[in-house]
Amino acid sequence: MTTDRRRTGFALLLCLMVLLLSVVVDGGQEKAYAVSSASDSDIQQVWKTTVKGRALTPIVSHGFIYVISRELSGSGWRNGVLYALNRNGEIVWQYKLADASEESAAIDVNGDYVYVADGELKALDAKTGELAWSFLPAGDTLRGVPTVHEDRIYMTSDVTHAVYAVDRKGALIWKEQVRSAGKLSPVAFSPDGTMVVASSVQTDEGDVSDPLAERYSDQSGTVHARVYSSTLYAYDKEGFALWQTNLDGIEPQSAAPVAFPGGYAVGRDALYILDAKGKILHAPTSRMSWNFGEPAAAGNKIYYPTDNKILGFDANGEQISSYGIPSPFGHAVSDAYGRLLIWQENGWLAMMNDDGSLRILYKPVTERNWSHANASVALGEDGTIYTAYMDGADNGDDISHILALKDRSRPSNLPVVDDAAPTEVTVRINGKLLHLESDPMVVRGNVYLPMRELFDALGAKVTYDAKGKLITATRGNMALVYRIGDLTAKVNGQTSTLNAPGKIVQGRTMVPLRFVSQSFGFKVEWSAKDKSVRIDT
Structure with a gap:
């Protein structure tokens, strides 16, 4: 997710908002809970590792933590480095990326290779960082997030607007042209093996009264409407089309659609929830411009951070909860107790407790001009919280801190049971x-x-x-x-x-x-x- 459009002017507003009450709506019942803060005995910083640039969400696999950090260059925030850290926070290897993604890398189920796209699709040895192979079709450029499914790696292109399926040795299996224009999301696979990809085409002269339009003013003050013609396409694993559904108002997606048992969730500024055959179960009535939250699934529930709250939906597209939280950023992650962890956009790492109260886990210490979230959370097999935040400088010389945190708290309504x-x-x-x-x-x-x-x-x-x-x-x-x-x-x-x-x-x-x-x-x-x-x- 790009962060260039954020401004630090939200910081004061954020500080005021976290002093307010959090609101929880569950089953139509609205309740207010006071904001609490974590005690030192509950939260422990295991380690903090500093890297250059803007670090993205970590991936945790087989004893390693993988993080991409994007760095400023003459072409903007395009260059970057993929870091591999061990469980002690030590950098084991790093790999230079010529054209870094706005999202993250991918890793296969065995933990043998890390896949990343920086103009071409690359497979790196997960333990050493050595290049195993690369894939680049003639006349194309591959950026974004690869997707690993069974014995194949899938990659989308914004140049040819196609999906590529590649085997584990880097050989092309098939290519499918999705459409002739627009931006493609990374692909996702449903539990039944259906592959989906979202496509968005932008039009700058839309209807300003359209509730799903993005309105903006030109230098003369005239208001215009930017609209998106968007579609979710479904294919089988061999690239044969199954169905497609129009999703008006969905902006270009840098993250893959969210697949959960029974359907899909798509969108950031506006959210759609669909069933397994592409039928729309929930459609937006308006858009939240400059929304920095992304949907995520936990079991059969979908959580959608937007407009100072996290909305919860069931698999039928029905809203079942609403948690108040100032400026949520990225996607929410559910811990072993079902509590939600998420960053606040220019503020702190927060948790929605089991009673709905907002708990502050970590407050970044600014070493430069300003700091804000630039990543979501990943959980280790022992419950360790891995994440990152950016420490920004006005001259663009940003650094990021990759964190490992331990939370010793437990929900108050759980019985005390000896481990194992x-x-x-x-x-x-x-x-x-x-x-x-x-x-x-x-x-x-x-x-x-x-x-x-x-x-x-x-x-x-x-x-x-x-x-x-x-x-x-x-x-x-x-x-x-x-x-x-x-x-x-x-x-x-x-x-x-x-x-x-x-x-x-x-x-x-x-x-x-x-x-x-x-x-x-x-x-x-x-x-x-x-x-x-x-x-x-």
């Missing part, structure tokens, strides 16, 4: 009690079940590579690939984030119940009162 301790939890699937040979566990508020018993009960076929700790489970047309200990998995090739990692406890392979069940599209309900789980398939 068995507990009396009952599980029912379609109302039928599930009898388990091994006891479930509650670990930091997450219910874990023995891997093979859970998959068998859900009707899934499972294979397990004990040496690599790699689970592969299939049910119908759904496929899940997950490595024990990671906080990301592949659901039909699409990266999905877990609230908590799988564990091996006393020789048993334990997996988080909610993530596994929702990955196959099931509804999961947890009752803390009687410690029971209900799964409806």
